[in-house]
Amino acid sequence: MRRIGVLTALVAALLSPPAAASADGPAQDPSLHLVTLTGAGTAAITDPRRRAAARAQFLDQQDSTLQAVQAPDPVYRWTSALNGYAVDLTPDQVSTLEAMPQVALVEANTIRPMADRSSRPAAAMASAARRGGAGVVIGFVDSGLAPAGPVFAATPGLGRAPEAFIGPCTPGEQWTRETCTDKVVGARWFVTGFGTENLSSVATLSAHDDHGHGTQVASIAAGNSRVPVILGGETHGRFAGTAPQARIAVYKACWTAPDPDDDGCATADLVTAIDRATDDQVDVLNLSLAGxxxxxxVERALLGAAEADVVVVASAGNDPAEYAAHASPWVTTVGATTAGSARGAVQLPAGIRLTGAMAARTPTGTRPLVLARDVGTADAAPTSAARCLPGTLDAKQVKGAIVICQRGGSGRVDKSRAVARADGVGMVLTNSGPGAVAPDLHAVPTVHLSHRASQRLLDAVARRGQARARLVPLPATTEPSVPDWSAPGDPRGGVIKPDLVAPGAGVLSTLPARPGTGPQWEYLTGTSASAAGVSGAAAVLRSRHPDRSAVAIRSMLSGAAEPISGESPLTGGAGAAARGADTDLVFEVGPRDYRRYLAGRLGPDELNTGSLLLDARRGTATRSVTNLGSTPMYYSVTVEGLRSHEAQVRPLAVHLQPGETHHFEITVTRTSGGLALDHGAVVWRGANGDRLRLPLAITR
Incomplete structure (x- = not known):
């Protein structure tokens, strides 16, 4: 009966007009939608003839569904990471497509924001001389790249060339085919989803970066080693990316708009970038973007990339009110740590002290504390004055005061310049919503407060009226910790997210150079920086172990991470990533297991991921470990950290030959009393010091 119903629906679709005006209402306006057909893409097919045949079959399937609803030609087609297209559709066409059995998903094109970035030029830093990543290509789906300068130059020390990468160098404005080099090996750009009519006047129709975010991310992951950091004509140490010998492939899918608040990445462009990067055979794919x-x-496209043996790394996000983005088990999702971040405090009367990010090392005296919205010029809109936009502050009222400025509308450093021009002596930068704080180098001493601390400050000022305060620097943090703006994992999810954490506060990066100048140095704060660092670490491991799968590399990254004291796996994942950390014992995932998980045919307890999110009422899960080393090894198992539960692992020890896999059963039971929520880890240790951690969270 179901097959007859489907056939009837298809016949009706073929005979009905798609979206004409109805008798009951006006014509329906079409809008861009993303349509995904069932099944995997072609990228995992290794035989060229079979792959070409599958691609031709996919195009026929796409044409059939398009014709069924009389849709126009699609603006994008995808066959590598997934089978689908982006096309303008009316609501009726969407409904008809959704009813077709060969259609897995239809969703509207949306714009995702790029992560915030800091604007602090670098201070003195330690010399950096690194190697790693030779022969590996990292694909960056971002705002493009500004390749001029030594950070992205084709230097003699890059090592062996990539063997599999086949991506093109697509020319455009400020980008010729000669712009690609032995370091920057490929370039593509995708703008149809965002729309050229929505671009800012400075946007370049090419892979060139006119925003800065993509350049920063690429420099953190794969910037060259031993690049002098020059400020004011003086050298302040040297710079190196995490994998300085890795090559860079640019996939520009994020764009600038006339209003900076509208900058972002259209999902149609993102999916196309992922599809093309997969087809180009990048080794690592970085998405330092919201999700x-x-x-x-987007996640289904990333599944196709993972099935094609690409290590996929993405940002968890900077909004603690949202669960970590990229919750798929085939993505290594990265949260942030704040070790080494410069800090300061706003000190108010009655012992109130609010801590935030502060680059200045000189305190202010105790000065009047004023709200920017109360000290605006006569012709300034209150909202503009509140944000300390240039020219909105009245110097008569600001002189000698510390000004409370609201984030948004202009660059953070531009706000402190506005305060300095009005003769203010300090600034408190407040977050009006969740988001990262950054130790920028401001024109006046500045403390940047989180949303929670900002509310406390504003409440205190409202209660006390005319207040006084002083800004004081604090010692930088030394032990890694997870900041409150790094998005946590969903306790009701299928797998633990984030997978691990990495430095995300004040990470040195480079911006596009200004005309006639060298590199512009800046600290990047947010999980964008964290994901970039882990992408570089993945490139180092892929270069060192070219015979190991992307799944094994991802397992090595999380399995060797260092746990962070006091952090749950739902905030800190497996722990802090360690560049170059190595292990021969890994969790392998079967070639089709991710897709079985997506279809609901394989539960999270059975999927062989490197973490375990467990319902204590269910209590039992299985995991398999594989010895990828070249010698036999004895491994023993211990359980760490659980407080109100007990975990039994069977067997407790194994002897594994090279390439051998062994299955373990993990059973968790509640002990008397204690908390229902709990977390810990199952740890395998080898006789050679090898270690593999499985973070365990009991959440229900």
């Missing part, structure tokens, strides 16, 4: 925590079109 969903469901299985949308």
């Amino acid at each position: 969903s925590n469901g299985f949308d079109t």
